[in-house]
Amino acid sequence: MADESLFDFLHMEIVSHVYKHSSKGEMDNKDRAVCVSVLEGMGFRVGQGLIERLTRDSPSFKDELDIMKFVCKDFWTKVFRRQVDNLRTNHQGTYVLQDNKFCLLTQLSNGKQYLDQAPKYLAFSCGVVRGGLSNLGLDSVVTAEVSTMPSCKFQVVIQKL
Amino acid sequence: MADESLFDFLHMEIVSHVYKHSSKGEMDNKDRAVCVSVLEGMGFRVGQGLIERLTRDSPSFKDELDIMKFVCKDFWTKVFRRQVDNLRTNHQGTYVLQDNKFCLLTQLSNGKQYLDQAPKYLAFSCGVVRGGLSNLGLDSVVTAEVSTMPSCKFQVVIQKL
Numbered sequence: 516m517a518d519e520s521l522f523d524f525l526h527m528e529i530v531s532h533v534y535k536h537s538s539k540g541e542m543d544n545k546d547r548a549v550c551v552s553v554l555e556g557m558g559f560r561v562g563q564g565l566i567e568r569l570t571r572d573s574p575s576f577k578d579e580l581d582i583m584k585f586v587c588k589d590f591w592t593k594v595f596r597r598q599v600d601n602l603r604t605n606h607q608g609t610y611v612l613q614d615n616k617f618c619l620l621t622q623l624s625n626g627k628q629y630l631d632q633a634p635k636y637l638a639f640s641c642g643v644v645r646g647g648l649s650n651l652g653l654d655s656v657v658t659a660e661v662s663t664m665p666s667c668k669f670q671v672v673i674q675k676l
Numbered sequence: 677m678a679d680e681s682l683f684d685f686l687h688m689e690i691v692s693h694v695y696k697h698s699s700k701g702e703m704d705n706k707d708r709a710v711c712v713s714v715l716e717g718m719g720f721r722v723g724q725g726l727i728e729r730l731t732r733d734s735p736s737f738k739d740e741l742d743i744m745k746f747v748c749k750d751f752w753t754k755v756f757r758r759q760v761d762n763l764r765t766n767h768q769g770t771y772v773l774q775d776n777k778f779c780l781l782t783q784l785s786n787g788k789q790y791l792d793q794a795p796k797y798l799a800f801s802c803g804v805v806r807g808g809l810s811n812l813g814l815d816s817v818v819t820a821e822v823s824t825m826p827s828c829k830f831q832v833v834i835q836k837l
Binding site (some may be wrong): 520521522524525526528529532533536553557560561564565568593594 | 681682683685686687689690693694697714718721722725726729754755
């Protein structure tokens with residue numbers, strides 16, 4: 516219970532710290548991009564570390580889809596405390612992971628009021644997913660989109676070499 | 677397992693972020709003090725949040741010592757994953773909490789080599805303890821001291837009004 520809150524609280528603090536210290540006064544789009552990128556970078560390194568621990572005793576993966584399923588189940592459960600509700604793919608390297616009750620958004624109001632604040636609270640998580648995939652050998656671009664809180668869609672586009 | 681690592685990894689990232697962004701080039705003592713204070717402040721707010729959750733269903737506390745015992749057992753277990761090994765007090769508002777295997781230090785080398793790095797990794801935790809106590813009505817000053825890794829002594833001095 517409180518162990519979970521520990522991550523949530525700490526995450527809130529980081530977001531607010533990064534946003535507070537990255538600009539003096541009014542933020543413009545460039546400042547916002549810097550903040551998102553800082554949070555994404557932190558997430559990336561955390562994701563790399565976590566996946567190493569998690570896959571230590573796992574057999575190797577069959578293919579890309581097998582990796583994505585692992586991310587949606589085991590990885591998601593460890594990091595975000597539930598499984599992804601829905602995984603869709605076009606079988607050409609694009610995956611959409613839908614979490615209907617994303618843990619880092621459940622603390623925010625459910626209405627549309629704070630929808631514009633959502634990206635702040637998703638940048639770290641996008642990084643976590645990208646970091647995890649990266650250590651499993653998949654380069655990717657991960658973005659997140661919210662239409663109704665606390666539901667969230669992560670889009671993963673695998674970068675082919 | 678990985679849930680625990682999540683906190684550890686995230687904590688490492690915050691420490692390195694705060695230290696990287698608070699100074700250009702060489703750090704002097706003032707820069708270091710700013711970093712410690714930023715981390716301590718983050719910990720303070722996290723501690724405040726956590727203790728509220730943890731004590732929601734607890735009966736109220738008898739006295740100061742009762743609060744300290746709660747911090748050493750329940751609170752410590754939730755945040756740092758073990759109980760404090762030893763609690764000493766002079767019965768005049770000073771408490772020494774010794775954790776022989778402090779979770780945020782176990783990742784560092786056990787020798788004396790990185791002893792000077794320890795304060796970085798303790799500032800947040802000092803804040804957590806101070807924040808928790810503060811929401812239980814005790815103003816305090818919390819400092820930490822390491823003589824051999826990963827053992828750590830937290831000194832709590834309650835501020836009487």
